[in-house]
Amino acid sequence: MEISKVRFIEPGNRPYRPSPKNLYTYERYIRNPSIGLMTLATIVHESVPDTFMYSESVSKVVWDDVLDANVVFIGIFTFAALRGYEIAERIRRESDAVVVLGGLHASMNYPEAVEHADYVLLGEGDESVLELLASLERDEVPSFPGIVYLRDGEVICAGQRPAPHDIDTVPDRLLLYRYDRMASRNTLWPQVHASRGCPHSCDYCAVVRHFGRKVRTRSVESVLEDIRQAIAFHERGTLPRLARVVWLTDDNFFADRAWAIEVLRAIIASDIDYAFTVQARYEVGFDDEMLDLMKRAGFFEVAMGIEFLEDESFEAYHKRCTHDDIVRAIENIQAHGLNVRGLFIVGADTHTSGVGERLARFVIEHGLRGVLIQAMYLVPGTPAYDAASDRLIDDDWSRTDGKVVMEPLRMSACELQEEIIHASRTIYSRKRLIHAILRESGLDRLLFVGEYFWQKSIRSDLKADLPYLRAREGAKANRT
Template sequence: MKKIVLYEPKSSGYNIYSMIKVPRLGLAILGAILKEAGYDVTIFAEDITPPDFETILRADAVGISTLTCTTPRAYAIADIIRQNSRATVFMGGPHVSFMPEEALEHCDFVLRGEADMTIVPFMKALTAGTGFEKIAGLSFKDALNGSIVNVPEHALLHDLDKIPSPDLSLYAGKIDKIVSPIMTSRGCPWDCTFCSVTKMFGRGYRTNSVDRVISDIKSLLTRGNDWLFFYDDNFSANPKRTKAILKRVLDEKLEFKWGAQVRAEIARDHELLDLMKRTGAERLYIGFESINPETLECFNKKQTLQDIEKAIHSIHGHGINIHGMFVVGSDSDDQSVVSKTVDFAIDNELATIQLMALVPLPGTVIFDQIQREGRILTYDWSKYDAHYVTFKPLQMSAIELQWEILKGFMKFYSWKEVVKRFNSFDLKNSVLKIYGHFIVNNWKKFNLGWFDVMKGFGDGLAERSKHLQLSVKEAAQDVCTKVELLARKYGHSLTQDGK
């Protein structure tokens, strides 16, 4: 058990990140751990480079990491690998961590939660063919009776310095250097009802040391990267630590531009904002979520509309751009909330926005509530990327919410707004507005059929198994074709016998 392939399926359709290919870091960390343990590791991320299925089908084990929206493709690819090779297929990521029984219809094992401490013991168990019941967080089918075994998860690791830095060299293909990812913490002390972060990574805020963060920054800068994005769910959850990192950046004269996800509360800390600006913060990504006070309360955001307005004013006052993230469609939102949100974003001069439909993601309070109430309209997980309305809102129809979101995007990223930015000599954000304009129009063209599908939705509970089977069947036809061509080339399915 030496050749390991780790696989990250691509997202479906168009979204705001379609032109910027940035890998998630989970596989790069697991790959680094396996490499240190002596395994031969290759990582394929479909958004970066087309995967080499000849290599994949000859691996000893293939690990697939999936979000909810990439799950149908992940399941389809897992099915193809199992049908055409002798590789053990295991899966991980938020979706399968919360729905291991579903995933085990397509793979051999599920590693739930954080797998940093269990990936090597799991590989050793695979080699020995025994001991799976001792691997914390592992799910599998009992060999004797087919029942699902869910081994309890281990305690979360608090000292993240014990985990190696992500090894980006393990990725096949060339990683886009426009934006380089870095992650310095896990978990979030907040507990928003629509978010699965706390259930996956805990409410405790666990961090790398300042020394480790600076080392990782230097490593990325050495590779020629000069624009970093902090993947942390909340980079400033511990302001004292964030200040210590930024002061070290200044002390060591490290020069780069950067962005990060933060909450509106940072606007109260002018020292922190000043440090952010001085160290190259170009854009802060802030989950404002809503301008509807009732929705903010429903989401458990623990912030007010006044907090949001003050934050925007303060951050702009320090010369930092804001990417505002809004979620619409809560039980408190009526049809007017979308247009009001867009007007708010324009009036407050937000540089860019995400205007996303509320998504009932597995692992969230919202999912449990909406499923219990019979309001989920589709279990085609590929539609769970926040661009599609997948449930029945209370104060409007699903299709009304979908059209309002599309109109809102088109208004914010209209040529009129592009010209306004250009006339104020804001060239960079003018370009981003143009980019947003084309992404929105491409999404509209690509998804005209989705509105016809929505017209056929009933008001009752969706047929989960039917929707999921159809989406999985259609998710990886391109991969089926590639594998069929390989089979013809070699005259049989690629198995380990062909090594």
């Protein structure tokens, strides 16, 4: 087949729509688009000039354009899987395009995903996207590792794909429809992904299953160029940005310590004058040299994957950590003049009633500047999923946007969701909002105000879901 037009689509669990809330509330109808899918579009664009991307994080899809493509790639995370399948089925129904699903959820749950597409690409697509296009152009059935398809109703999988080593591509952000018009909004931040993989084995995490345990890094020059381009792209607006922050989205930026130090020193030596936030495990809190370099490079925050507060929870999910480790790491990071944001999971099999109050007290008492509270999520292919899939509330993947997805062992699903609501409401109370406005300054004030509305939006969704959980529990009680 001749391939002259390729489109990429990132589905949205709640697709973008114009709203005044987009100016101050993240993730209601607007969120940061996928850098990974944008990178693949950039790679394909070098071979197929008519390559373009749509993301329902920042715009609506122009269907007349998509339905005229030869090949459409759709990247899905678990929370947007159902929307991705809906888009794929529409394209297959209304056009002759070859539909390809990929991304974390499709890779880890390919027997399901392949029912909605012509092909599924497993793992990272930096190399396989071009191999697939080449096979299609030769009218060959692709057989390279990492390809999945149906043949007479049977799932054919050619094996897992080895991870690519060259990951230096700088994404061309202009390939994403309307992104240039949206990027100046303070609800969207410049993002750079600088490394892949994680050497750890936490049961609930899909990262190591998707990207592997071997940490692969981009060249320092590529990372700095990506940072510069990301900043320039988001500074295109006529009004100056209030949130002048780059978000390094690596799951564990410091996993390769020598490389991380090299990147930080390069930022210090460069002309980049911006603030940075980064995700990390608690161990970085014990590395004084790293923390000093971060402060000098313009980092203002560490988004720490704390997950739990109980030693038994860390042990149950095979995370090598203790409560005391977390506290000491927080205190040392703060001693170096950096903020700590806490990333938490509630709904572990060890959690009991009151977990929300305990979490909120911990956050406030230890001066954490912000939080992300996630109900225990089950991504197919992870040990946590294998151990608890029989407790899934239903097969609605869209619930993995933060809602309770499984029956906890020591409380009801409804009680667990109410614990999350309570923790969020306590941490982001009106009293603390007023304090942030009157007593904080700069980024600390701006971020708390923005997160106040973000958390309010999250609580609204969680509250609206409670009747569904109560009805399920009532039906279950009647059956027994």
